[in-house]
Amino acid sequence: MSEPILKVSNIESFYGPIMAIRGVSLELHPGSIATVLGANGAGKTTILKTISGVLDPLKGSVEFEGRPIQRMDPDKIVRLGISHVPEGREVFPFLTVRENLMMGAFLRRDRTGVNDDLERVYTYFPRLKERMIQPAGQLSGGEQQMLAISRALMNRPKVLLLDEPSLGLSPILVKEIFAIIRRINQESGTSILLVEQNAKMALETANYGYVLEVGRVVMDDTCERLLNSKDIQEFYLGATEEGARGEKRWKRKKTWR
Amino acid sequence: MLDFIQQLVNGIALGCVYGLIALGFVLIYKATEVVNFAQGELLMLGGFFAFTFITFMGLNYWIGFLLAVICMALLGSTIERVVVRPILGYPQFSIVMATIGLGFFARSVAGMIWGTDDLKIDTPFSRSVTENVVRIGSLVIADDKISIIVATVLLCIVLYLFFSRTRMGIAMQATSQNMLAAYYMGIPVKRVFSLIWAISAAVACFAGILLAPSTLIHTNVGFIGLKAFPAAVLGGFGSIPGALVGGIIIGVIEQLAGFYLPQGFKDVAAYIVLLLVLWFKPDGLFGMKMRKKV
Ligand SMILES: Nc1ncnc2c1ncn2[C@@H]1O[C@H](COP(=O)(O)OP(=O)(O)OP(=O)(O)O)[C@@H](O)[C@H]1O
Ligand SMILES: [Mg+2]
Numbered sequence: 028m029s030e031p032i033l034k035v036s037n038i039e040s041f042y043g044p045i046m047a048i049r050g051v052s053l054e055l056h057p058g059s060i061a062t063v064l065g066a067n068g069a070g071k072t073t074i075l076k077t078i079s080g081v082l083d084p085l086k087g088s089v090e091f092e093g094r095p096i097q098r099m100d101p102d103k104i105v106r107l108g109i110s111h112v113p114e115g116r117e118v119f120p121f122l123t124v125r126e127n128l129m130m131g132a133f134l135r136r137d138r139t140g141v142n143d144d145l146e147r148v149y150t151y152f153p154r155l156k157e158r159m160i161q162p163a164g165q166l167s168g169g170e171q172q173m174l175a176i177s178r179a180l181m182n183r184p185k186v187l188l189l190d191e192p193s194l195g196l197s198p199i200l201v202k203e204i205f206a207i208i209r210r211i212n213q214e215s216g217t218s219i220l221l222v223e224q225n226a227k228m229a230l231e232t233a234n235y236g237y238v239l240e241v242g243r244v245v246m247d248d249t250c251e252r253l254l255n256s257k258d259i260q261e262f263y264l265g266a267t268e269e270g271a272r273g274e275k276r277w278k279r280k281k282t283w284r
Numbered sequence: 285m286l287d288f289i290q291q292l293v294n295g296i297a298l299g300c301v302y303g304l305i306a307l308g309f310v311l312i313y314k315a316t317e318v319v320n321f322a323q324g325e326l327l328m329l330g331g332f333f334a335f336t337f338i339t340f341m342g343l344n345y346w347i348g349f350l351l352a353v354i355c356m357a358l359l360g361s362t363i364e365r366v367v368v369r370p371i372l373g374y375p376q377f378s379i380v381m382a383t384i385g386l387g388f389f390a391r392s393v394a395g396m397i398w399g400t401d402d403l404k405i406d407t408p409f410s411r412s413v414t415e416n417v418v419r420i421g422s423l424v425i426a427d428d429k430i431s432i433i434v435a436t437v438l439l440c441i442v443l444y445l446f447f448s449r450t451r452m453g454i455a456m457q458a459t460s461q462n463m464l465a466a467y468y469m470g471i472p473v474k475r476v477f478s479l480i481w482a483i484s485a486a487v488a489c490f491a492g493i494l495l496a497p498s499t500l501i502h503t504n505v506g507f508i509g510l511k512a513f514p515a516a517v518l519g520g521f522g523s524i525p526g527a528l529v530g531g532i533i534i535g536v537i538e539q540l541a542g543f544y545l546p547q548g549f550k551d552v553a554a555y556i557v558l559l560l561v562l563w564f565k566p567d568g569l570f571g572m573k574m575r576k577k578v
Contacts, residue, residue: 081467105470117465119458130458133451134470182470 030093032057032218033078033109033186038087038097040070040077047073049242050087053220055186060212060219062229062250064263065239071222072114074239075188078220079111080104091186106134110184114191114222116175120164124155127163127174131181141181148177151207169200176204180211186218187211193225201225205232226263230254238263286423291543292536297429298498299535300436304491305512306519306527307443308484314522315460315480317376318368321383323488324509325390330356330489331501332394335403345408349493353486360485361478368481369474387506395503402500407431410497428497435494439487440528447524456480511538514558519570526570533557 031054040048048070055061063071076082078089080101089097096104105111110131119127128148132141149156152173158166163174172192179187192208193201205228211217223229230236230250238246238259246258253259308323333355337348367386371378409416409427416427447453459466459476466473492505499505515534519526534554542550561569 079468081464100472101467102470102472105468111468113465113468117462117468119461119465121461122454122458126454126458129451130455130466130469130471133455178469 029056031055031090032092033220034088034090035074035078036088036090038074038077038084038089040073040082040084042073047242048077051239051242051244052087053237053244053247055218055220056235057218058212058216059235060208060221060233061235061237062221062223062233063237063239064223064226064229064259067224068241069239070242071239072190073242075111075113075190075220075222078104079109079188102134105182108182108185109188110179110182110186111188112175112179112190112192114194116168116171118163118166118171118174118178121162123160124163124166124174125159127178128155128181131178134182140183144181144183148180151180151210152177169196172196172200172204176207180217183215184217186220189219189221191222191224193223193228201228208232226259230259287543288540289423290425291539293425293433294429295536295539296532297432297535298539299515299532300432300528301491301495301508301531302512302515302535303528303531304436304439304487304494305509306516306531307524308488309512309516310519310522310524310527311480311484311487313516315456316368316372316477318372318379319376319383320484321380321509322363322387322390322506323484323512324506325387325394326356326360326485326488326506327492327495327508328394328501328503328506329359329390330485330492331405331496331505332398332403333489334493334496335398335405335501338405339403345406352493353489356489357482357486361482363485364478364481369477372477391503391506398501398503400503402502404500405493405496407497428494432494432498435490436528439490443483443487443524452476452479511554514554518558518561518568520568523568523570526568530569 033055035051035053037050037052038048039046039050051070051074053061053063063074065071073082077084077097080096080099080103083098087097088095091107091109096107119130122130128145132144135141154170155173155177158170163171166174176189176192189208192204196204208219208221209232212219221229221233230253233250236248236250236253237244248256305323305327308326309320312318312320330352333352334348337343337351338345343351363386367382368379371382407428409431418425418427418430447457455466455471456476456479458469459471459473463473466476495505495508511534512531515530516527517530518533519528519530534557537553537557538550541553545553
């Protein structure tokens with residue numbers, strides 16, 4: 028197997044005295060999609076923040092293309108080619124859609140390349156082109172999500188960190204967004220680390236998955252195998268078991284505990 | 285009628301200075317959520333720098349002007365780096381106290397360096413009280429008042445173009461709208477903060493030099509900041525056009541109150557207007573109604 032483009036080893040991150048992740052390791056291989064699943068408060072967002080440098084880990088390392096990047100300033104990390112689509116979109120509400128996109132390209136100086144990328148994200152999301160001169164705060168939630176993804180793509184990243192892109196979107200829009208995520212991965216070979224609550228969508232989209240519980244990775248495997256795993260089916264995909272075994276349900280525990 | 289126009293123009297000129305100081309408050313507040321109570325002292329220092337370059341060293345007025353503005357911009361970003369950055373993220377109160385302390389410090393240091401006498405700068409607009417005036421019919425307006433208004437308009441155009449057209453200007457707007465997202469874009473947020481302080485200090489210096497012919501330069505000139513504060517609040521504390529309009533409103537009201545009303549009203553007029561406006565519109569005249577969506 029190839030060298031990972033992004034390698035997180037045993038990181039521990041804190042919010043003040045609260046330890047949010049307790050020794051997490053994961054790998055993202057070039058051109059692949061990896062997903063991190065977990066309940067609310069498991070620490071998914073914290074992992075992404077630690078990678079993109081807005082939060083410094085107390086212990087452990089983050090390596091990008093073999094270089095340690097933990098504790099680097101966020102703008103240096105963005106410059107290396109890691110872009111973060113934050114949870115809850117976080118657009119600049121009073122800037123226009125186009126200005127928001129140009130902020131995604133803040134560190135780039137190649138004008139023609141930036142213009143090409145602008146056209147490219149408009150083909151992914153034609154709705155953004157129609158709303159080019161509207162303030163981003165006036166977009167619907169789904170449109171803001173499209174903008175947040177496009178804005179990150181304007182950096183032409185090698186690694187895209189996506190935090191719950193399906194949050195608050197209608198099922199149709201979720202499908203649409205995930206189709207685009209696959210397309211970005213296939214057309215540009217962008218490696219993607221995807222954090223999701225929507226386990227089904229995430230496992231169908233990604234190649235490899237990690238399951239996070241209270242700040243620890245409790246399970247990791249290829250998405251195919253995860254999709255077939257009993258634990259995942261029961262606790263993340265909401266499958267109910269039928270028949271005789273149903274009576275014993277109260278005894279059933281997650282095998283990783 | 286003539287008196288009225290005369291007072292109105294003087295009021296607008298004074299208001300422009302309030303507006304520029306208020307602009308400095310607002311720029312820093314919007315980006316960093318710090319209220320800089322030393323803004324008036326930055327204006328004072330700007331005046332002293334200009335005095336040093338123009339009167340003391342005998343440089344050409346425009347060159348001295350430019351040098352003073354540059355020095356103040358450097359000082360502004362140094363203050364950000366040395367005083368503000370280390371306490372950013374601590375309770376507002378500590379930062380407010382730090383800027384108030386900074387104001388006291390600046391006043392006493394200025395007193396030690398430049399003394400406590402009133403100083404005067406020779407400007408191209410104030411050489412002679414009878415000659416440097418514009419006459420329209422029997423209306424007489426001093427050049428230095430006109431220079432304040434014209435310079436403020438020009439400065440506002442430059443700032444507007446900077447904030448709306450340049451990459452760095454838009455990035456500064458972005459940072460003040462959503463700091464975390466600015467980090468995610470790779471905008472160097474710390475450098476943006478320094479730059480904001482530099483611009484605010486440069487604008488204060490600009491105001492200080494424009495004001496010099498009217499009030500002379502002394503260590504207490506910075507108390508004018510206390511008038512600019514209601515201007516900023518009136519404008520909605522967070523709106524740049526609001527700060528300027530608020531400044532002009534306060535300036536005009538103060539001037540007219542001083543002329544038409546009994547003595548003593550001049551200095552409280554601004555606050556009375558402020559209280560009235562806040563009574564009806566607690567967000568200020570230009571308060572932002574639109575809030576970020578979830
Ligand atoms: N700013 C913060 N200050 C203090 N604690 C925080 C902060 N942000 C998160 N936490 C805590 O850190 C833990 C992990 O939070 P995190 O946001 O990473 O969870 P998550 O897996 O992304 O959850 P969700 O699915 O709800 O987004 C939680 O226990 C949370 O309470
Ligand atoms: Mg989260």
